[in-house]
Amino acid sequence: MVEDNAILKLENVKTYFFLPKGLFKTLVVKAVDGVSLEMKRGESLAIVGESGSGKTTLGRTAIRLIEPTEGRIIFDGKDITHMSDEKEMKMFRRSAQIIFQDPFMSLNPYMTIREILEEPLIIHGYNDAEERKEIIVKSLIDVKLQPPEEFLLKYPHMLSGGQRQRVGIARAMVLNPKFIVADEPVSMIDASSRAEILYLFKSLQEKYNLTFMYITHDIATAKYFSDNLAVMYLGKIVEYGSTREVILNPKHPYTSALITAVPDPDPKNRFIYRKVISGEIPSAVNPPQGCRFHTRCPYKFDPCDKSEPSLIQVNLNHMVACHLYNKK
Amino acid sequence: MSSNVLEVEGLNLAYKTVRGDLLAVKDVSFSLKPGESLGIVGESGCGKSSTAYALMKMLPPNTSMFTGKIIIDGENVMELNETELRRKIRWKKIAMVFQGAMNSLNPVIKVGFQVAEPLIVHENVPKNEALEKAKELFKLVGLPQDFINRYPHELSGGMKQRVVIAMSLVLNPKILILDEPTSALDVMIQAQIMNMLKDLRKTLNISIVFITHDIAIASDLCDKIAVMYGGQIMELGSSEQVLLDPKHPYSAKLIGSIPTLRSDKKLEFIPGAPPDLVNPPPGCRFNPRCPYKFDPCDKSEPPLYILDGGRQVKCFLYKMKGSGE
Numbered sequence: 065m066v067e068d069n070a071i072l073k074l075e076n077v078k079t080y081f082f083l084p085k086g087l088f089k090t091l092v093v094k095a096v097d098g099v100s101l102e103m104k105r106g107e108s109l110a111i112v113g114e115s116g117s118g119k120t121t122l123g124r125t126a127i128r129l130i131e132p133t134e135g136r137i138i139f140d141g142k143d144i145t146h147m148s149d150e151k152e153m154k155m156f157r158r159s160a161q162i163i164f165q166d167p168f169m170s171l172n173p174y175m176t177i178r179e180i181l182e183e184p185l186i187i188h189g190y191n192d193a194e195e196r197k198e199i200i201v202k203s204l205i206d207v208k209l210q211p212p213e214e215f216l217l218k219y220p221h222m223l224s225g226g227q228r229q230r231v232g233i234a235r236a237m238v239l240n241p242k243f244i245v246a247d248e249p250v251s252m253i254d255a256s257s258r259a260e261i262l263y264l265f266k267s268l269q270e271k272y273n274l275t276f277m278y279i280t281h282d283i284a285t286a287k288y289f290s291d292n293l294a295v296m297y298l299g300k301i302v303e304y305g306s307t308r309e310v311i312l313n314p315k316h317p318y319t320s321a322l323i324t325a326v327p328d329p330d331p332k333n334r335f336i337y338r339k340v341i342s343g344e345i346p347s348a349v350n351p352p353q354g355c356r357f358h359t360r361c362p363y364k365f366d367p368c369d370k371s372e373p374s375l376i377q378v379n380l381n382h383m384v385a386c387h388l389y390n391k392k
Numbered sequence: 393m394s395s396n397v398l399e400v401e402g403l404n405l406a407y408k409t410v411r412g413d414l415l416a417v418k419d420v421s422f423s424l425k426p427g428e429s430l431g432i433v434g435e436s437g438c439g440k441s442s443t444a445y446a447l448m449k450m451l452p453p454n455t456s457m458f459t460g461k462i463i464i465d466g467e468n469v470m471e472l473n474e475t476e477l478r479r480k481i482r483w484k485k486i487a488m489v490f491q492g493a494m495n496s497l498n499p500v501i502k503v504g505f506q507v508a509e510p511l512i513v514h515e516n517v518p519k520n521e522a523l524e525k526a527k528e529l530f531k532l533v534g535l536p537q538d539f540i541n542r543y544p545h546e547l548s549g550g551m552k553q554r555v556v557i558a559m560s561l562v563l564n565p566k567i568l569i570l571d572e573p574t575s576a577l578d579v580m581i582q583a584q585i586m587n588m589l590k591d592l593r594k595t596l597n598i599s600i601v602f603i604t605h606d607i608a609i610a611s612d613l614c615d616k617i618a619v620m621y622g623g624q625i626m627e628l629g630s631s632e633q634v635l636l637d638p639k640h641p642y643s644a645k646l647i648g649s650i651p652t653l654r655s656d657k658k659l660e661f662i663p664g665a666p667p668d669l670v671n672p673p674p675g676c677r678f679n680p681r682c683p684y685k686f687d688p689c690d691k692s693e694p695p696l697y698i699l700d701g702g703r704q705v706k707c708f709l710y711k712m713k714g715s716g717e
Contacts, residue, residue, distance in 0.1 A: 114578040114579075114580055114581075115549075115578055224437075224665050224666070225436065226665075227665070254435045254436055254605050255435075255605055255606050255607070255646070255649055255650060256435050256605075256645065256646055256649045256661060256662045257435075257649075257661060257662070258649065258651070258661070259649050259651070259659035259660060259661035260661040260663070262659070263659075263661070281578050281579060282579060282651075283579075283653065284651035284652065284653050285651050287651060287653060288651055288659050311653055321580065322579065322580065323653055324583075325579040325580045325582070325583040326579055326652075326653055327583075327586075327608040327609055327611065327612055328608060328611075328650075328652050328653075328654060328655075329607050329608040329610075329611045329635050329647055329650050329652075330611055330635065331611055331630075331631035331632045331635045331636060333611045333612045334429075334590070334611065334612060334613055334614065334615070334631065337587045337590060338583040338586060338587055338612070340580060340583040340584055340587065341580065342584070344548050344550060344581065
């Protein structure tokens with residue numbers, strides 16, 4: 065069955081936030097505005113975009129930490145969009161986990177590492193304390209916090225940023241999930257330890273056949289981790305393809321801009337200006353008409369501010385939503 | 393020597409903690425010419441921010457030791473008291489953009505007034521003149537001039553960062569310290585801010601101390617780079633020397649850990665954790681993590697060897713090649 069190989073399928077998912085404005089008006093923030101994608105078992109997909117592009121909302125919607133406004137989410141062959149049965153929901157929560165961006169804020173400062181890692185196990189009915197400890201020790205070894213005994217009784221403030229993020233990863237791992245959303249897991253970590261965390265993800269992924277949705281604003285780290293890459297802009301996917309292909313051969317002007325914005329450590333840099341598109345991402349309350357990127361696009365031409373380009377295939381496993389490729 | 397706008401010699405800074413004295417900055421020396429910019433690069437906890445605060449002489453109450461020489465524009469600020477510092481040095485000669493300063497703007501005051509305020513309060517400049525100056529500064533940092541009437545919540549992160557940079561320039565300092573000015577921003581906005589800082593350097597001929605953990609961003613602005621580790625400068629040289637031909641094993645690793653899109657290099661990382669500065673490892677502070685560790689490394693501390701082209705490296709690997717101090 066082809067179906068069986070997909071662990072997550074999003075079909076035209078929209079997530080809107082409604083903000084009351086004054087007494088009667090409501091502002092609609094279209095954080096995610098029609099995203100469809102499919103992830104295979106064991107795949108890692110990077111979602112790349114600036115802040116405000118909707119990438120975090122998409123990640124959270126995919127595991128229903130935020131309810132979608134429209135569309136369908138199919139996880140492991142099951143439609144979970146409106147699933148409400150408590151038992152089923154608990155099963156789903158076990159198999160889909162998240163790692164948060166900020167290792168300083170996402171760990172309870174009053175709990176020891178053991179308590180932090182034990183809580184999900186208690187919630188999910190592991191009643192045998194010995195078994196719980198075994199699982200915790202194993203997951204600490206998995207994330208290379210060794211020797212594990214030394215970390216069990218420590219509090220988060222006694223650990224470095226990198227170590228805390230490993231605890232966050234271990235917490236996501238204790239329930240043996242199938243799918244993990246990693247929301248900017250390395251952006252708060254020193255450059256010198258980022259690669260270590262990315263390699264750790266890679267090894268966990270291979271060992272447990274995990275599926276990763278890796279959310280980041282830094283396309284360079286995506287290159288070292290993900291198989292596929294989706295570039296988001298204002299709630300929509302504007303380019304999708306294998307990571308290598310997208311980075312070596314970007315089609316969308318926005319993707320090219322994201323790539324040129326990444327500096328290399330080159331002493332010549334200080335004598336030249338970085339090529340960068342001007343302006344900032346517009347508000348998701350009133351996204352621009354037509355292509356949402358047209359207000360900043362250096363290649364804007366006739367149709368761009370009138371009709372919205374749809375994702376079209378430009379190559380094997382490479383899609384782009386841009387009028388430049390729509391012409392012929 | 394008098395052409396230097398900033399000279400730091402043998403700077404030491406320690407904090408009192410419950411576990412004992414924490415030596416955050418140890419024997420740090422460097423100098424800066426007018427218009428020159430120096431990048432101080434290292435992991436968190438390496439003492440780069442402490443060095444910056446020391447330059448401003450803004451030290452926390454638990455400081456237990458502060459020695460060395462800091463000469464700003466010919467004046468040894470170590471000998472000045474707080475009032476003199478405030479009157480003559482801080483913000484006038486040397487200014488700083490603190491890490492995360494953009495989140496410390498007063499939410500109920502228009503940003504233009506926040507920039508102009510020091511002029512009105514301290515320099516007795518009439519309000520409208522001060523606001524004119526704020527407008528001028530806004531132009532300099534690439535903000536529309538009518539933005540002086542906006543409140544912080546009406547600005548994006550990148551714009552607020554521009555506001556705090558404008559704020560630091562209000563008394564025309566000769567030296568500007570930027571502490572991780574772009575680390576909370578998206579890559580695209582980061583690139584815009586870096587371009588703006590390049591312009592600023594050109595127009596004002598200001599000297600910049602740029603503090604960052606990302607050596608790639610330092611390359612965007614800095615003429616010289618100092619790599620810090622465990623409170624000490626491990627390597628100091630021109631950007632070309634340090635980036636293209638790093639001598640210290642730590643600098644090399646740090647550069648190797650930067651993900652790049654334009655080459656196929658394998659990403660490196662530095663295993664282990666930065667040293668505990670209350671009980672630093674004996675000998676070279678990097679020796680527990682160093683791949684080239686050999687006999688003398690954990691016994692005695694290497695001096696700063698001076699190599700060709702005046703570059704300095706604190707590593708025993710260069711004992712033969714350089715002339716020790």
